[in-house]
Amino acid sequence: MYRLTIGFVLLCGVLATVLAGRHIRPLLDGRIVGGEVIDIEEAPYQISLRTSWGHNCGGILIAEHWVLTAAHCVSPGSSYSVYMGSSNNLKNGLEVKVLKVHQHPKYGSLDWDYALLHLEDYNSDGFSIGYAELPEQNEPVPDGTLLRVSGWGNTQIPSDDRALLRAAHVAKVNENECNDAYGDITDRMICAGFKEGGKDSCQGDSGGPLVWGNKAVGVVSWGYGCAVPNYPGVYARVSYVRDWISEVSGV
DSSP, rough: OBBTTTTHHHHHHHHHHHHHGGGGOOOOOOOBBBBBEEOOGTTEEEEEEETTTEEEEEEEEOOOOOOOOOGGOOTTTTTOOEESSSTTTTSEEEEEEEEEEETTTBBBBTTSOOOEEEEOOOOOSSSSSOBBBBBTTOOOTTTTTTEEEEEOOOOOOOOSSSBBEEEEEEEEEHHHHHHEEEEOOEEEEEEEEEEOOBBOOOOOOTTTEEEEEEEEEEEEEETTTTTTTOEEEEEEEGGGGGHHHHHHHHO
């Protein structure tokens, strides 16, 4: 299922169809699972993508006027803003209007899950805002590399403050192993997690960053449940579309 907040129940039907032949029912949860609260200074590129209803997805600030997110988080022609510069997505941040949405032209179902957001001008003085590095075209990530995923996905735990940014470390999973779990894993996807489960992204984290140091190697995309053993999270592989990012944004 996609890892959205608004409308994710409808979108889960897409993955349910994909996995029907495997007799798997997607499990629903809603948090950075197995993670911890972090300060925005540890992930200054993290943004909250908003609709008029509030937080919808995450995203990655890659330049002053550009955010990379998941295509399934947006619809061209709709209105969005991004909230950045604060660990708390309810206060102390900067909200900036999205001028234009660029979904990848090949996006469909679970594949090519990329979108670029062009932002209006803004003054970032006084806010903890920075930009993620981008990989080279087709730059590999070695299996087993520890990566970090972050976001404001709902925790569904009453004692947790859902407004606070959280992150978890997950290990890059071999593509063949990931394909054995799901089927239909393409070159546009990178998988990360642990065989025993326990740490993962989830609903509300879609579009957010999977980073290697300060380098954005993935965009939160989809997965079976959240932190389920033997089912790693699936991310849109940034290195596969590095040329497209440069063509659209100039970054």
